[in-house]
Amino acid sequence: MKHTIKLGALAIAAALACASASADIAAAAAPAAAKSIASSETAKKLGALANEYWDAEARFDPVMAGEAGDNRFADQIGMTISAAERAKQFALYRDYLKRLHEIAREQLSARDQTSYDILDYELKSALRFEAFPEHLLPLNQMDAMPVTLANYASGQGAQPLNTVRDYKAYLNRLQQLGPWIDLAIADMREGIKAGIVQPRAIMQSALPQFKQLVSKTPETNIFYTPVKNFPKSFSDADKRALAEAYRATIEKTLNPALARLATFVEKDYLPHCRASTGWSALPNGMNWYLARVQSQTTTDLTPEQIHQIGLKEVARIQGEYARIGPKMGYHGPASGLPAWVSQQARYKPFKTDKEVIAAYRKLDETLRQKLPALFSLRPKTPLDLRLEPELSRATASDHYTPPAADGTRPGVFWSVVNDAKEYGKPGMVTLFLHEGQPGHHFHIALMQEMNLPNFRKFGGNNAFTEGWALYAETLGTEMKLYDAPEDWFGHLNDEMLRAVRLVVDTGMHAKGWTREQSIKYMRETLGYPESVARSETERYMAWPGQALGYKIGALKIQALRAKAEKALGPKFSLPKFHEVVLDEGTLPLSLLEAKVDRWIAANK
Incomplete structure (x- = not known):
């Protein structure tokens, strides 16, 4: 009996202790649960605002949305060139920014905080253009x-x-x-x-x-x-x-x-x-150009800083020309190598446009074997290779169009062949790495397969998009695709084009260069015939700042890789680095740098 009583007392004591502990846990859990609920509600607010923002963007410019893969408004073209429509859109931007700043960022998950920061960046960047009447052009x-x-x-x-x-x-x-x-x-x-x-x-x-x-x-x-x-x-x-x-x-x-x-x-x-040539010749043109530079590079770099980066890169690449030229049979000044290559019949082996696209398909097959060693994260969406339609061949460049999110079309690499007999083979490898895979296709097709808000899935910025594609060209070295001197030259020549763009874009729009100065500089530096130098120059005249994102973005990604390699030593993994860069879609360069820094710190 006593024994039973003793056991009962112990049981009661244990029960009381459990009850006390449960009460403590419940007391502790209550704020955590409340915090979780608040966080969930905050995330819902952000998600609703983000969706509202993209829907407005897609309705405002449905052709742009369709190009990005959102075909919901394929029966509309939008009237973005209407002053009234623009006014409505900027009013929406101000409202969205106000509502965004009412959301408690600290209550969001890390991934949602990234969405918050990107939306904040995009809205502020868009509002900078309210002062400039782009609809008049x-x-x-x-x-x-x-x-x-x-x-x-x-x-x-x-x-x-x-x-x-x-x-x-x-x-x-x-x-x-x-x-x-x-x-x-x-x-x-x-x-x-x-x-x-x-x-x-x-x-x-x-x-x-x-x-x-x-x-x-x-x-x-x-x-x-x-x-x-x-x-x-x-x-x-x-x-x-x-x-x-x-x-x-x-x-x-x-x-x-x-x-x-x-x-x-x-x-x-x-x-x-x-x-006149440059944007700065327009009323308030210099400020207009500065807004474009900021938007296209996602940095605060000035036109003069970018101009100097371009000149430095041109000099570096010409040093590589001096090294590779003799291996190709050229012994003149480095600056003359591109023009010499363009005159060599052996580097123009094609007779028909079908032969050109067949060469790209063979390269694509090779890459499908090599890329898994460099990428643990790859898109499931297929990549198709096609020839550019005749109407746009005269003014188009080889390019990529994203897949449709609804699966109605794949990602497409478009090859522009105006005259197959003049199509140069040396640039084909580097071009396909950029426009096909692992360049635009790995970035843009992956974005559409991720669980991202629509404004991130279909939107983005030029510095990351083109910067990644230009960085992807450098991976030809890892895959031993540049072992032939002419293929390495082709890569260098593409890099040179992107470096020259920094010089001539800022030269024309901020430093008073004329169209003729740009054409002359491109002919001397890139060896282009007058017609190509002219069309390239006129592209930068029509799209001020657009050409700056390529090199600025690529240099940042290369710098972040070098930083990670140095910090992590034998722990560095190239496939993992690529995953870190790509696994949240497009980021402004400052957010990408912060993300890579966090990865380095977590693995160091």
């Missing part, structure tokens, strides 16, 4: 809505043309293109009055494109191409209805609008275009 030889939509007519671009619904969506865009053109003409007339006009040279290059879009009959118009390529699955009734709708749209509204545009540019706009 609605088109140029590199970027014009009529040409963009014409390139979609084949059904191979960013606009899918596989179903009746797709055909109706594209038709709806064509029906909006006439009003867009009339608004663009009105904007350019206002730009003439305000002294905000394009340089004459780039509009002279754009004019033939616009003239080419005008046709004598609807059936010979490029926008009628979809009717000639109906999928076999379409019913006869759908074919008849769509053919008539396309024909009527082209005849009654689109072709007349295209003719008005070509006539206006030739007769009214070109005579008022400016003879």
Whole structure:
């Protein structure tokens, strides 16, 4: 009995102790639970705001969204060139920024804090452009809505043309293109009055494109191409209805609008275009250019600092030219190597564009074997290789288009072959590493496969996007793809182009360089024929600052890799470094640096 009582007392004591401990745990857990709930609610607020922001962006510029892989608004072109639309958008940016700053960042997870910081950066960067009337410069030889939509007519671009619904969506865009053109003409007339006009040279290059879009009959118009390529699955009734709708749209509204545009540019706009070259020649142009530099590099580097970086890189690469030239049979001055290579028939082995694309496909097969050793993180989405459509070949460069998030198209590497017999082999390896894999495809296709907010999945910045692709070119060394001297030269020559861009872009837009100075510098440094140096120069004239992101971004990634290799020594893993750089999608360079620093600290 006593024994039983004793056991019972112990049990009661134990129970009391457990009850006390449970109470302590519950007391401690209550704030933690409350904190978790608060954190969850804060994350929901951020997620809702982020989605609202991207939806507004996609509706404002649905063509941009489609190019990035979001095809929800494939039946709209947007009126980004409308002053009223721009005002609405900037008002939204201010509201979003205010609401963002009301969210308690410290209550968010590390990943959500990154989204917070990127959204904060993007909104502030976008608001910098409110002071500059970009809508008064609605088109140029590199970027014009009529040409963009014409390139979609084949059904191979960013606009899918596989179903009746797709055909109706594209038709709806064509029906909006006439009003867009009339608004663009009105904007350019206002730009003439305000002294905000394009340089004459780039509009002279754009004019033939616009003239080419005008046709004598609807059936010979490029926008009628979809009717000639109906999928076999379409019913006869759908074919008849769509053919008539396309024909009527082209005849009654689109072709007349295209003719008005070509006539206006030739007769009214070109005579008022400016003879000056750089953006700083425009009203408030230097501040405008500075905003573009900041946006494109995600840094606070000044044009002068960037110019000096460019000159330093040009000198370094010319030192490499001096080393590699004799191995190729060249013994002249280093600066003359590119021109010499361009004149060697043995480096132009192709006769047809099919031979060019076949060479890229063979390279792609080689990379599929080599890349797993360098990357633990790789996209599941396939990469396709295609030739650039004829309309845009004259002004396009080899490029990549992202896959559609809904799986309707893969990532695509587009090869631009104007004359196969003049297509140089030395630059092919480095080009494909940049535009194909592991360059743009590994970055952009991976982003779409991650659980990221839409504004991060489809958005981004130029410094990371192009910086990663240029860094990817350097990986040809690890994979022994540059063992042939001409292939190493091809890589160096691409690097030289990106270094020269730093010099000529800042030279033209901040230092008073003329178009002719840039052409001369590019010919002397890159060995380009006059026509190529001219088209490259005019690209930088049309897109101030865009060319700066490549080298600035690549140099940062290379510096971060060197820093990690030095700090971690034998613990450094190249596949892991690549995973750290890529596994959260696009970041402003300052956020990327902070992320790599955290990784180094955690593994040191």
